[in-house]
Amino acid sequence: MGGAPVARRLAELSRRELIRRRDEARIAGEVEYEFRHALVREAAYGMLTERDRRVGHALAGDWLERAGGADAMALAEHFEIGGAPAQAAEAYLRAAEEALRGGDLAAAIARADRGIGCGAAGDTAGRLRRVQAEAHVWRGDLFLAVERGTEAIERIERGSIAWFSAITQVVLATSKLGQLDELERWTTVAASAVPTTDAQSARLVCLANGAAMLTVVGRYVEGRALIEAVERAFEDTHARDVAATAQLHEARSYYAICTGNLVAGADRMEAASRAYEQAGDRRNACSTRANLGVAYTELGDFERAESMLREAHQESDRMHLHELKLSSGANLAQVLACRGKLAEGRAFAEAAASASRQAGAVRTELFARCYLAKICVALGDLEAAEDEARASVARSQSAPTLGVQAYAVLARALLGLGRVDEAVRTATEASSMLESFGTLEEGESLVRLTVAEALAASGRQHEANAAIASARAALLARADKLSDPTWRERFLRDVPDNARTLELARQWLGG
Structure with a gap:
């Protein structure tokens, strides 16, 4: 016609x-x-027959694809009903990727499932699973993230953008699940792979993520080596990709914080946050703001830390970033406790601990229960403090550096219960673990202080004096890394464990 x-x-x-x-x-x-x-x-x-519908949808899909600008979901449905499953799967992949970029994680997962249901195979199936892996990481469905990410890696061309992105999701999920050997294994796989021509940035993002995750679990040497590898690659690359730059800033921040340079860590996390905002990556920008709140907690700026963590907690809830909501809520509990808001802090910690356990997020559950135990000690609920601290210690193999603090909190609960000998043994164990790592991302002052107080409580004042002298020296060495005198003063004065360390040193040692 x-x-x-x-x-x-x-x-x-x-x-x-x-x-x-x-x-x-x-x-x-x-x-x-x-x-x-x-x-x-x-x-x-x-009024159309089944055959007419199928032909009509197929014609519509073909025409819309040629015309360009068609909605990917509409195109996918035309092809699916029109009996063109391979074309439908490709269109569902585009639709799923659009949903992921737009922050609709549930739609991304559902659209990818529809693509898989069309019989997607090979690279297309792998890329659909990669979308799901990323969405599951942010939703806190960590076991599913590992499963979908591993499926993706097996199907996608080795060394491609999507292949490195799939490994990134598995690296993130295994670290949160406490599967540290798997974390290191996948990071090694990525480091040894040759990227395709267009995948250099994706490789750097993957390696920088691996560096950050290895660092926070205490594998500082491996983390530092990966950071240096990414830095060398940057020197050899003229183009500066914003996403890779942001992730490198974040990895550097984790390393600085974990090795005692808190101000440098905060500065680099700020740089990461700005870069993510520039890239339009709202999810990672929200995550870095939460991490900044943690850094400011360690520095003693509790007002700023509370503000940033509340904002991250609320924003992650709006964006359905369930795992980030749990971790920011747990960290908010710690800040609230430092500000004397113990009841509210306890509620946040309990909620984060319970939900993290259900999600299998071992690392988040560990520090949520550790903070809950600290709050219970402050409230005088020592039996509950012991229970939560022991639950935290039981998970310490999955997040070793955080587990050191859990042992110290358990020792404090035992001191409160009058079980002094047991407290000394537990505090000494925490001290030995601290020495094996050298530094911690948080809780270092608490560990050293607890050893001194436990020894004093057992009547071993001479040993307690030596312990508090060592604690003061280590604290001042960390403070010396803070070049800004305002930060240094706040760090020593406002962080309770730091102030307590200096006060006991004055009382016991004089001067």
Whole structure:
């Protein structure tokens, strides 16, 4: 049928108010019509035979694909109903990636499932699973993230952008699950792979993520080596990708914080946050703001830390970033406790601990229970403090550096319960673990202080004096890394464990 007869038919249908011309066409340069009423549309569709529907959808899909600018989901559904499953799977992949970029994690997972249901195979199936892995990481479905990410890695071309991205998701999920050997294994796989021509940035993002995750679990040498590898690659690359730059800033921040340079860590985390904002990555920008709140907690700026963690907690809830909501809530509990808001802090810690356990997020559960135990000690609920501290210690193999603090908190609960000998043994064990790592991302002052107080409580004052002298020296060495005198003063004065260390040193040692 020629153009003129079609135009006459359309005009007649429009005159009869069955269809109407759209004011704005969705595809540039085209004239588009739509049914005036949904009932008319459904009645017309119902008059088609099954074969006519299939042919019509296939023709519509082919035309829309050639015309360009069509909605990916509409295209996918046309191809699926039109009996073109391979084309449908590709369109569902585009739709899933669009949903992921737009922050609709549930839609990303569902659209990818529809693509898989169309019989997607090979690279397409792998990329669909990669989308799901990333969405599951942010939703806190960590076991599913590992499963989907591993499926993706097996199907996608080695060394490609999507392949490195899939490994990144597995690295993140295994670190949160406390699967440290798997974390290191996958990071090694990524480091040994040759990237395709366009995948250098994706490789750097993957390695920087690996560096950050290895650092926070106490594998400082491996983390530092990966950071240096990424830095060398940056020196050899003229183009500066914003995402890779942001992730390198974040890895450097973790390393600085874990090795005692808190101000440098905060500065680099700020740089990471700005870079993520520049890249339009709202999820990682929110995550870095939460991490900044943790850094400011360690520095003693509790007001700023509370503000940033509340913002991150609320924003992660709005974006359905369940795992980030749990970790920011647990860290907020710690800040609230430092500000004397013990009841509210306890509520946040309990909620984070319970939900993390259900999600299998071992690392988050560990520090949530550790903070809960500290709050219970402050409230005088020592039996609950012991229970929570022991639960935290039981998970310490999955997050070794955080586990050191858990032992110290358990020792404090035991001191409060009058079980001094047991407290000394537990505090000494924490001290030995601290020495094996050298430094911790948090809780270092608490460990050294607890050893001194436990020894004093057992009547071994001479040993206690030596312990508090050592604690003071280590504390001042960390403070000397803070070049800004304002930060240094706040760190020593406002962080309770630091102030207590200096006060006991004055009382016991004089001067």
